[in-house]
Amino acid sequence: xxxxxxxKQVADTAARIKLADGKQDIDRQSASLxxxxxxxxxxxxxxxxxxxxxxxxxxxxxxxAKAEEALRTALAMGVDEAARVSAPAxxxxxxxxxxxxxxxxxxxxxxxxxRSAADDEQGQVGTLVATLLDxxxxxxxxxxxxxxxxxxxEREVEGGVEILDFSLPVVVTTQEGLNTPRYxxxxxxxxxxxxxxxxxxxxxxxxxxxxxxxRSLELPPPRGQGRILTDLDPAQAAKEIVRILHEEAKLI
Amino acid sequence: xxFTLAEEDRMVQETVxxxxxxxxxxxxxxxxxDGTFDLDVYRKMAELGLLGLPIAEEWxxxxxxxxQYAIAVEEISRVCASTGLSYAAHVSLGLGSLSLLxxxxxKGTYLAPGARGQYLVAFGLTEAGAGSDAGGTRxxxxxxxxxxxxxxxxxxxxxxxxxxxSVITAVTDPGKGARGITAFLVxxxxxxxxxxxxxxxxxxxxxxxxxIELRDAYVPxxxxxxxxxxxxxxxxxxxxxxxxxIGALGVGIAQAALEASLAYAQTREQFGQKxxxxxxxxxxLADMAMEVEMARLLVHKAAWxxxxxxxxxxxxxMAKLFASEAAMRAATQAIQIHGGNGYIREYPVExxxxxxxxxxxxxxTSEIQRLVIARGxxxxx
Numbered sequence: 001x002x003x004x005x006x007x008k009q010v011a012d013t014a015a016r017i018k019l020a021d022g023k024q025d026i027d028r029q030s031a032s033l034x035x036x037x038x039x040x041x042x043x044x045x046x047x048x049x050x051x052x053x054x055x056x057x058x059x060x061x062x063x064x065a066k067a068e069e070a071l072r073t074a075l076a077m078g079v080d081e082a083a084r085v086s087a088p089a090x091x092x093x094x095x096x097x098x099x100x101x102x103x104x105x106x107x108x109x110x111x112x113x114x115r116s117a118a119d120d121e122q123g124q125v126g127t128l129v130a131t132l133l134d135x136x137x138x139x140x141x142x143x144x145x146x147x148x149x150x151x152x153x154e155r156e157v158e159g160g161v162e163i164l165d166f167s168l169p170v171v172v173t174t175q176e177g178l179n180t181p182r183y184x185x186x187x188x189x190x191x192x193x194x195x196x197x198x199x200x201x202x203x204x205x206x207x208x209x210x211x212x213x214x215r216s217l218e219l220p221p222p223r224g225q226g227r228i229l230t231d232l233d234p235a236q237a238a239k240e241i242v243r244i245l246h247e248e249a250k251l252i
Numbered sequence: 253x254x255f256t257l258a259e260e261d262r263m264v265q266e267t268v269x270x271x272x273x274x275x276x277x278x279x280x281x282x283x284x285x286d287g288t289f290d291l292d293v294y295r296k297m298a299e300l301g302l303l304g305l306p307i308a309e310e311w312x313x314x315x316x317x318x319x320q321y322a323i324a325v326e327e328i329s330r331v332c333a334s335t336g337l338s339y340a341a342h343v344s345l346g347l348g349s350l351s352l353l354x355x356x357x358x359k360g361t362y363l364a365p366g367a368r369g370q371y372l373v374a375f376g377l378t379e380a381g382a383g384s385d386a387g388g389t390r391x392x393x394x395x396x397x398x399x400x401x402x403x404x405x406x407x408x409x410x411x412x413x414x415x416x417x418s419v420i421t422a423v424t425d426p427g428k429g430a431r432g433i434t435a436f437l438v439x440x441x442x443x444x445x446x447x448x449x450x451x452x453x454x455x456x457x458x459x460x461x462x463x464i465e466l467r468d469a470y471v472p473x474x475x476x477x478x479x480x481x482x483x484x485x486x487x488x489x490x491x492x493x494x495x496x497x498i499g500a501l502g503v504g505i506a507q508a509a510l511e512a513s514l515a516y517a518q519t520r521e522q523f524g525q526k527x528x529x530x531x532x533x534x535x536x537l538a539d540m541a542m543e544v545e546m547a548r549l550l551v552h553k554a555a556w557x558x559x560x561x562x563x564x565x566x567x568x569x570m571a572k573l574f575a576s577e578a579a580m581r582a583a584t585q586a587i588q589i590h591g592g593n594g595y596i597r598e599y600p601v602e603x604x605x606x607x608x609x610x611x612x613x614x615x616x617t618s619e620i621q622r623l624v625i626a627r628g629x630x631x632x633x
Contacts, residue, residue, distance in 0.1 A: 069259060076263060184267045186301035186314040186324075193260045 001055040003046040004103050005079065006113040006125065008036045009063060009070035013118050023216040026119070028066070035070045038114025040077075040181035041174040046112050047078050048179065049146055055110075056080045060102050062087060062095055068197055075192035076184035083198040091212040096128030098207045102200050103133065108169065110151075115140050115173040123173075130171035138164050140175035255549075257323075264305075264320045265327060271300055272331040280332040283458035284603050289450065290458070291414060293335055294342075298369020302339070307347055312364035318493070319555040322500040326548070329504025330511075333607035334458035336504060337614075338372065340497035341410035341459075345615075346373025349419050349490045353435065353478035362417045362437060371416025371440075376406040376464055377487060384620050386421075386484060387430040391466060393422035399472040400424070402436060402444070405465050408614075412462035413447040416440055420466070421483045428481065435483035437475045444469030455606030492565040493558060494615045495572035499551040502575030502611050506547060509579070509586035509604045510540045516590055533589055540582045547575035566628040573621035576611030583608045 011017045011031040018027040035043075046057045059074035061067045062085040071082035083106070087098040103111055111130075116123035130137030142161075143154035149168045154161050155175070184192075227244075229237050245251045257265065275296050283290060297303055306321040307313025321343060329336030350363040350373065366373045382388035391404025402422050412418065417439050425432035438445050446465040453461060478486040514537055517528030527533050550571035557564035583605035587594035594601045612618045626632055 069263075072259065072263065076267070183271050183300055184263065185299075186264060186267070186305050186316060186320075187309070188301070189260050189263045189267065190309075190315045192263075 001049075001053065001110070002058065002106055002108045003049055003055045003110045003112065004058045004060055004106055004108040005039065005042045005046045005074065006099055006111065006129070007039045007043070007059045007061045007070050007074055008114070008117045008119075008125075009033050009061065009067045010036045010117050010119040013037070017219075019217055019219060023218070024214045026217070033066070033069065035073050036114050036117045036119075037181075038116060038118070038174050039070075040114075041176075041178050042112040042114055043074050043077055043079060044179045044181040045144055045174060046110075047182070049110065049144075050078075050080075053146060058083060058106055058108070060085060060099065060106070062089060062098055062102075071197055072189075072192045072195075073184055075195050076188035077182055078185070078188060081198065082195065083200050085200045085202060087202040087207045088204055089207045089210070091210040092122050092124035092128055093212070094207040094210045096125050096132055098202050099125065100129045100132040101202055101206050103129065105200060110146070110168060111135075111171040113171065113173050115175050126171055126173040133169070133171070135169050135171050136166040137171045138166060139173045141172045142175050142177040144172060144178070261317075261320055261323060264316065265323050267300070268302070268324045268327040269330075271296075271302075272328050276328065276332045276335055280334075280458070281597075281600065281603070283332070284334065284455075285457075285597070287450070287452065287457040289338070289414065289460040294338070294369065294372060297335075297339065301369075303342060303369035303372075304347065304367025305343065307343075307351060307363065307367040311351065311359050312367035313347075317555070318496065318558045319552060322496055322551050322555040325497045325500035326504040326507070326551070329501040330508045331504075332458065333501060333505050333604070334456045336501045337456050337459040337610070338411055340494070340501060341375060342366070342372045342415075344494040344497040345375035345490060346411070346415070346417075346419060348493050349375060349435065349477065349487060350437075352490055353482075353486050357474070358437060358477065365416065372411045372414055374409050374411040374415035374418040375490075376409045376412070376418050376420040376438075378406060378408050380405070380407045384617055386487075387433070389421055389423055389433050389484075391420065391422040392426075393424045393434060393436065395424075396470070399470055399475070400436065402438065402466045402469040402471065405463060407463050408451075408461055409447075409464055411460050412464050413450065413460055418445075418464065419477060420464070421487070422466075424480055424483075430484040431481045433483040434480050435477040435486065436471050437477050438466075438469060438471055442469050442471065454609065455603070456610045457606075489565075491615065492568045495568040495621070496551060496554045496558065496564075498611055498615050499547065499554065499568070499571035499575035502572075502577075502579035502608065503544060503548045503551055505579040505604050505608050505611075506540065506544045506575070506582035509582035509601060510537070510544055512599070512601055512604075513537060513540065513586045513589045516593075527589070536585045536589060540585055543578040543582065547571070547578045550574055566625060569616075569621045569624040569628075572611075572616065573618055573625070576608065577618065579608035579611055580605070 012034045015032045020027040057079045059079045059082045085098050085102045089095045089098045113126035138153040141153045145152045153164050301314045304313030305316045306318050309315040393400040420438045421435050424434040444467045448463040450462050517533050520527045554567040554571040586601040593599050
């Protein structure tokens with residue numbers, strides 16, 4: 001069984017970011033980059049499938065050479081193989097076409113992706129890959145069980161849990177609650193360094209033309225000063241907070 | 253010349269930082285308060301492969317570099333210096349002496365399980381009357397049929413009670429001074445090997461430190477580590493490596509003191525503004541940041557020299573000396589910046605001071621480091 005995890009390198013959500021010249025992207029040179037947290041869950045889930053049923057787990061990313069750092073992290077966590085796709089892809093559709101092609105080349109049985117990337121939060125790629133491959137697709141999975149060529153996935157829905165059966169091949173995307181990703185192990189880091197990363201180069205004939213372009217990005221306005229209420233007893237303070245939320249902030 | 257950490261060095265740094273913040277951080281204050289040595293902490297570190305980080309893969313280690321190990325010690329100590337100390341004693345002294353002096357059989361028996369983290373390894377050199385003067389060792393090894401009987405006592409031994417095996421130095425040839433000292437491997441369950449209860453210490457309270465009583469403890473001939481009479485000279489290189497890790501510990505504490513002080517200076521208000529707006533505070537923080545940088549550069553250089561198999565003893569002594577004193581200054585200034593809050597246990601900075609003090613004493617006092625450096629200049633003996 002081949003399990004492919006789609007991995008994206010994103011700016012560390014805990015760090016401050018700057019915009020690149022032209023404001024169409026963030027400045028990736030100065031940013032501290034990490035593996036998208038939802039993709040870490042995808043890696044963890046793939047490793048659990050491997051440990052339970054035996055499988056070869058692939059981490060696949062699309063990006064420049066620097067994105068291989070994300071693949072090394074995946075390898076250090078225990079992924080068996082890694083591939084970097086380079087393609088003239090910019091929007092979700094062209095990215096998905098490129099990744100779908102990589103999935104075909106690897107002959108994957110299961111594709112696991114994060115539900116969205118922490119940077120653009122579009123949440124389209126997993127779904128688009130499933131559509132392009134014409135495979136069953138379960139989004140925002142909180143529990144996943146595979147047995148033979150079948151599987152069961154759970155998702156949280158308003159007020160309850162939805163349980164879905166599917167047959168392989170399948171694309172699933174991860175949601176919080178699915179698992180807690182393991183740490184990369186130190187021997188894993190040393191081994192990841194020596195591992196060869198497969199290069200998959202794709203052209204415009206495969207990815208086509210983008211249908212969306214980023215016009216510009218804006219950083220959120222800096223947060224204003226907080227307000228501290230003083231000289232009030234708890235009951236008065238609560239009253240005052242309610243008044244502010246109602247009359248000034250108009251939130252309640 | 254290139255000061256950039258390699259990609260895998262940064263991965264080690266990020267992984268250990270993440271692990272330390274999530275797994276060691278939450279309990280650090282409580283372990284310090286109660287003086288708890290929590291073996292679970294080391295089990296988790298073993299799962300990560302930390303306990304054998306710079307040991308070769310063939311002996312159960314991760315096959316990392318000494319630089320990566322120094323980075324790991326810094327990151328652990330930034331969050332919990334006590335854990336950093338027990339970790340450093342295990343790796344640089346315990347596993348360090350096994351990997352430098354051990355035979356293949358000894359490495360297979362003790363180094364591999366230690367590197368895999370099945371147990372900690374202790375290093376028993378210091379005695380009540382043999383501190384800086386390690387040549388003053390009084391523990392005796394008497395030759396008997398097929399082995400040796402060890403008797404005497406060791407003091408201030410890190411991990412003494414929990415260690416699966418301890419490296420113990422003893423006099424095999426009285427009258428030969430330092431050349432009469434030999435090292436032995438003493439497994440925990442050896443009859444006549446009695447570690448005492450842990451000391452009640454000023455700092456490093458979550459690290460285990462105990463005395464070891466040896467009463468005719470029998471070990472076979474194969475337990476000798478290194479050659480007869482080489483227990484002292486052989487350890488000089490091990491101690492040089494140990495100094496790098498104490499330096500890294502100092503960098504970790506100083507970094508933590510800097511971060512805590514910076515955060516405090518940016519929130520605490522006096523005279524209608526954040527105290528970080530006052531030059532008096534800014535200058536303190538600037539000095540702290542500079543010294544952290546200097547200490548880290550020295551530690552990294554010493555580790556790099558060791559990785560390159562170049563002489564590193566002199567730089568290791570400088571790194572240990574400067575980083576421990578920098579940690580003391582940083583912790584003292586951190587308390588000053590915190591004012592009254594710095595003096596109470598609700599804030600972590602008083603722990604940094606208590607922990608940092610050990611670094612000026614353990615594994616060669618600051619005075620000994622200065623002697624080592626001066627001798628490197630061709631002075632003294």
